[in-house]
Amino acid sequence: MIFNLATGYALQALAGLPESGEYALTRDLAERLELPSPYLAKILQNLARAGILESSRGPKGGYRLARKADQISVEKILFALEGEDALNGCVMGFPVCDASHPCPMHDAWTAVKTQMEASIISTTLADLRRAAVFKSKPKSARKR
Amino acid sequence: MIFNLATGYALQALAGLPESGEYALTRDLAERLELPSPYLAKILQNLARAGILESSRGPKGGYRLARKADQISVEKILFALEGEDALNGCVMGFPVCDASHPCPMHDAWTAVKTQMEASIISTTLADLRRAAVFKSKPKSARKR
DNA sequence: TTAAATTAGGACCAAAGGGTCCGAAATGAT
DNA sequence: ATCATTTCGGACCCTTTGGTCCTAATTTAA
Numbered sequence: 001m002i003f004n005l006a007t008g009y010a011l012q013a014l015a016g017l018p019e020s021g022e023y024a025l026t027r028d029l030a031e032r033l034e035l036p037s038p039y040l041a042k043i044l045q046n047l048a049r050a051g052i053l054e055s056s057r058g059p060k061g062g063y064r065l066a067r068k069a070d071q072i073s074v075e076k077i078l079f080a081l082e083g084e085d086a087l088n089g090c091v092m093g094f095p096v097c098d099a100s101h102p103c104p105m106h107d108a109w110t111a112v113k114t115q116m117e118a119s120i121i122s123t124t125l126a127d128l129r130r131a132a133v134f135k136s137k138p139k140s141a142r143k144r
Numbered sequence: 145m146i147f148n149l150a151t152g153y154a155l156q157a158l159a160g161l162p163e164s165g166e167y168a169l170t171r172d173l174a175e176r177l178e179l180p181s182p183y184l185a186k187i188l189q190n191l192a193r194a195g196i197l198e199s200s201r202g203p204k205g206g207y208r209l210a211r212k213a214d215q216i217s218v219e220k221i222l223f224a225l226e227g228e229d230a231l232n233g234c235v236m237g238f239p240v241c242d243a244s245h246p247c248p249m250h251d252a253w254t255a256v257k258t259q260m261e262a263s264i265i266s267t268t269l270a271d272l273r274r275a276a277v278f279k280s281k282p283k284s285a286r287k288r
Numbered sequence: 289t290t291a292a293a294t295t296a297g298g299a300c301c302a303a304a305g306g307g308t309c310c311g312a313a314a315t316g317a318t
Numbered sequence: 319a320t321c322a323t324t325t326c327g328g329a330c331c332c333t334t335t336g337g338t339c340c341t342a343a344t345t346t347a348a
Contacts, residue, residue, distance in 0.1 A: 001233025002146060005336065008237020015248065025294080039337050045296065057295045058345030074249070089145025093152020104159065104275035105218070108263045115259055119252045131248035149306065169324080183307050189326065201325045202315030 006043050007081050009035055013044065014077065015128040017053070019069055023062030043081070050080035070126035078120060087113055150187050151225050153179055157188065158221065159272040161197070163213055167206030187225070194224035214270035222264060231257055 012033050017024050030037035044063050048055045054066045090097030097103045156177050161168050174181035188207050192199045198210045234241030241247045
């Protein structure tokens, strides 16, 4: 799906995390989003280390956003989890591929990436939350 | 780099393969492009199985394009190597994400993918060959 | 001060991507 | 026929990604 699964999980989770005040529990988040809890825990730890989340241990602990939702772009999250140059590679697999040594697809692909970057830079967690699919998915009465 | 390394290698190789007549050798291709030869061999086999290449065994054998270069789009190659729905996944990692059950990023992302698809559908091997970087890369006199 | 709750962090496992190697089958030339 | 050459196909290895599990550290509350 172009980005890592972990990045997708992160977007889902971050869209459902409080901006300040109360902390939210990994367990609750995972349950609500129907994601593998221990894996989500790992991802949230990474986001905390990256400064995107604040964490607190012990009772009443959990995670919350470190900034206002409209201050956190999708790009920040991508870069935090997949590295700053997640979008920098050459489509054709050339080890070097830039304006002065372009691969045959360089220009066409730069256009694609430009639009993609514009999209992930301008989209923030506030946008995700607005559109949010917080309808508790009617799947099947799930036990456990 | 968004697509697999193998897809990039395939694009490089296919841009350098003859349209008809003579067959080209895996070994020569790999050497010219400075790619890992046995891995490239695997990729070429896949492309042959997918009907994009024609192969011939034995002396004078090798690979050549199965169609005219301008009849083979980058999309065909992507789909052959990464599956028909290489572009279909949801950015946010939702198991289902379509027009009737869109994730919060669905519309923005559909726009990105539309441009990307347009690009890879309209770009053919003939285009790649035209732009081709067939300057034998002046790296360092390489032995072996 | 003790116990419960919760993140932090590491060990570990499985699957997929990237990569190597080797034997078998096919084919052209001698 | 035989031999050299080349693809075909499978076995195998390493690293990354996705995922689980256990223990330690921290914090709140009784």
